[in-house]
Amino acid sequence: MSWFSKTLNSTIGRKIFMSLTGIFLILFLTVHVAGNLQLLIPDGGKAFNIYAHTMGTNPFIQVVSKLNFAFIIVHIIWSILLTRQNMAARGVGYAASSGASSKWNSRNMGALGTVILIFLIVHLRKFWYVFKFGEVPTTTIDGAEVPNYFLVVNEAYSYWYYVVFYVVCLIVIAGHLNHGFQSAFQTLGLNHKKYTPFIKAVGALYSIIVPLLFALIPVMMFLRNL
Amino acid sequence: MNLTLKIWRQQDANTKGEMKTYEVSDISPDMSFLEMLDVLNEILSKKGEDPVHFDHDCREGICGMCSMVINGRPHGPKQAITTCQLHMRSFKDGDTILIEPWRATAFPVVKDLVVDRGAFDRIIQAGGYISVNTGGTPDANEIPIPKKVADEAFDSATCIGCGACVAACKNASAMLFVSAKVSQLALLPQGHVERKTRVEKMVAQMDEEGFGACTNTGACSAECPKEISLENIARLNREYVGARLSSENI
Ligand code: HEM
Ligand code: SF4
Ligand code: FES
Numbered sequence: 001m002s003w004f005s006k007t008l009n010s011t012i013g014r015k016i017f018m019s020l021t022g023i024f025l026i027l028f029l030t031v032h033v034a035g036n037l038q039l040l041i042p043d044g045g046k047a048f049n050i051y052a053h054t055m056g057t058n059p060f061i062q063v064v065s066k067l068n069f070a071f072i073i074v075h076i077i078w079s080i081l082l083t084r085q086n087m088a089a090r091g092v093g094y095a096a097s098s099g100a101s102s103k104w105n106s107r108n109m110g111a112l113g114t115v116i117l118i119f120l121i122v123h124l125r126k127f128w129y130v131f132k133f134g135e136v137p138t139t140t141i142d143g144a145e146v147p148n149y150f151l152v153v154n155e156a157y158s159y160w161y162y163v164v165f166y167v168v169c170l171i172v173i174a175g176h177l178n179h180g181f182q183s184a185f186q187t188l189g190l191n192h193k194k195y196t197p198f199i200k201a202v203g204a205l206y207s208i209i210v211p212l213l214f215a216l217i218p219v220m221m222f223l224r225n226l
Numbered sequence: 227m228n229l230t231l232k233i234w235r236q237q238d239a240n241t242k243g244e245m246k247t248y249e250v251s252d253i254s255p256d257m258s259f260l261e262m263l264d265v266l267n268e269i270l271s272k273k274g275e276d277p278v279h280f281d282h283d284c285r286e287g288i289c290g291m292c293s294m295v296i297n298g299r300p301h302g303p304k305q306a307i308t309t310c311q312l313h314m315r316s317f318k319d320g321d322t323i324l325i326e327p328w329r330a331t332a333f334p335v336v337k338d339l340v341v342d343r344g345a346f347d348r349i350i351q352a353g354g355y356i357s358v359n360t361g362g363t364p365d366a367n368e369i370p371i372p373k374k375v376a377d378e379a380f381d382s383a384t385c386i387g388c389g390a391c392v393a394a395c396k397n398a399s400a401m402l403f404v405s406a407k408v409s410q411l412a413l414l415p416q417g418h419v420e421r422k423t424r425v426e427k428m429v430a431q432m433d434e435e436g437f438g439a440c441t442n443t444g445a446c447s448a449e450c451p452k453e454i455s456l457e458n459i460a461r462l463n464r465e466y467v468g469a470r471l472s473s474e475n476i
Pocket of ligand 3: 282283287290292308311
């Protein structure tokens, strides 16, 4: 192995992959929630449809979207690599285990991540796949005919079990990010007396506010459909 | 005090072990945890049974030999002490206490509660030393080192290599130990000459030994008898990435 691949494959190198992809996914979630909140504008979906159409056709966004898929796959593959390494390193487990010295979510990032993966598959199948390859009804905005993505989302969120599924998964994402946000900075070696308390505070707020805003979308749309 | 002890018994590295139950009575709350085990071992010896093997040496919290996971916590329920510093007054009459060895593939069980921590020695041998000639004793303050830096290096140097961090970590990661050993030298001028090679070699050895990765749960630092801080792990990551990118070692 070259010095470069040895570095990437070291324990620390593997963790750097997790943190960089994790931070990218955090940035993505921020943009994603900002865009999707337009679903709640009471204009029959006009703003959201314009936004979704622009995102779907803008070449720059298309590149970022491909990157996003790549990063999430790297994040998942590396999480499997790390989890296997970690399980092998323990070997025989303890008869008594105590959770007194660490937080539950920090110890269960893999389990939380697995739920997120299931969520992602359902989410992508329901929306991304349908938007890209399915039949989407169209609507006319300012004389131009564009796909009516709003209608697809609105239809999905009229089922209560969908709404419950989303809310539960967003709680899981909150748990993952509550540990992951600050962990990613620590992994990168960014621990500093001045900035770490700030990073931890931002992470704690982020992990509550962003999933909460996301959860607001299906809940509000469901209530409006009643 | 009367106690029920559930202790891991394992004949040798190749035999399967199991938890065995023992009763001890009339234990003084002023006894240390190891003295309580001494009492049990006297009883077992008198009965002609094999006493429970456990590591210990100084019995004053400085050598790092004593190593037991007590009710799921390395060095027991108290913060910032080793097992030998733990006293029976931390338990209640009638308690059931589970006692297990450090669990890590890199720390194979030798017998009962004794594990082989040679992996730590090999990590130190890989680079945790200064081999350049630093000359005779310099005059005091000839090399200016800010008090803050000296204190930080000293804090890292207080690691006694007990391995509780590995035992506590859900991943059996040795990052806290390695980071303390890298930090104590990286922070001081004498350590600078070999700084890059040191961190590269020590991390490579850590991986070679089969320790896990760090998920930053913080269990290591919380259970560490010397309260080695997580800042060391961040420093280790910085040192490692910086060294890999800039050293001449291919
Ligand atoms: C919305 C998507 C996701 C985001 C924003 C995200 C974010 C993060 C962040 C920031 C970290 C901390 C990295 C570090 O400690 O350096 C992390 C860790 C982790 N993630 Fe994710 N993640 C996501 C999805 C997933 C998925 C789908 C999985 C698994 C199938 C997963 C599994 C893990 C695991 C196992 C860790 C802990 C790794 C370790 O420290 O050993 N994540 N994630
Ligand atoms: S870092 Fe703490 S727990 Fe780990 S070996 Fe050193 S003293 Fe023991
Ligand atoms: S026996 Fe030396 S630290 Fe416990």
